[in-house]
Amino acid sequence: MRGKAKKLSAKHQRFVDEYLIDLNATKAAERAGYSKRTAGQIGFELLKKPEIAEAISEAMKAREQRTGITQDRVLRELARIAFFDPRKLFDADGRPLPISELDDDTAAAIAGLDVFEEYEGSGEDRALSGYTKKYKILDKNTALTNAMKHLGMLREKVDLGLPAGGSLLRVEFVEAGKQAQGETHE
Known part of the structure; x- marks a missing residue:
């Protein structure tokens, strides 16, 4: 670590190093030795820690300097x-x-x-x-498709795993008198 950043534990530093591979927090947490079952939540929490976010930022800047690969150059x-x-x-x-x-x-x-x-x-x-x-x-x-995605001209379709015709919100109507008694009408 360089600069004024706090010293990370070995496991946190491993997470930072693994995160730089594919920018996937869940996979980085797994590769850093966290439980596969909890890696998603742990990866999310680790990214929110200021010292880890700073370490990732510094590591990305250092890599950019070493390789000369910048977002501008790629674009x-x-x-x-x-x-x-x-x-x-x-x-x-x-x-x-x-x-x-x-x-x-x-x-x-x-x-x-x-x-x-x-x-x-x-x-x-x-x-x-x-x-x-x-x-x-x-x-x-x-190349045009990738440029359009970068500019926000194309949106990736998000699969929410819903059945065909399914919705995110389920609405049930209850008769006014029966709601007070805890009964519902279906």
Whole structure:
């Protein structure tokens, strides 16, 4: 721990370290050695402790510094894929540009490049006649969907485990005279 943060117990520090793996408090509590049965509640409670929240924040900042991976950088890369223009792969005559001539935004949208040698003739007369290049592009639709989720344009469907047509609120009507006697009408 750095800074003015309180010293954590070994188990709490383990929770912090495990939480950074997937940002799932329940799984982090389990991996830190808490009971699987109570891990959900314990994970929730641990996240509310100021010293643990501070330790998580410091650890995330340290990781960001070490790796250079920030939310802004991830979003910039996502935008490069989402707004990729395939015309930038070709010259004015429609020939693929050498990969070394692609701008950074275009290159960032490429997942891979396959190069195939082409030959003419056979046997001793066989000669290299050229290359076929195939660019593999990252999925633009997935990038756009992820960007839309980040911006709140798409909402994840939450499964509440209700039966089809079920509701969250159950309303029962009781006849006025029978309510006082503890009887209900169904």
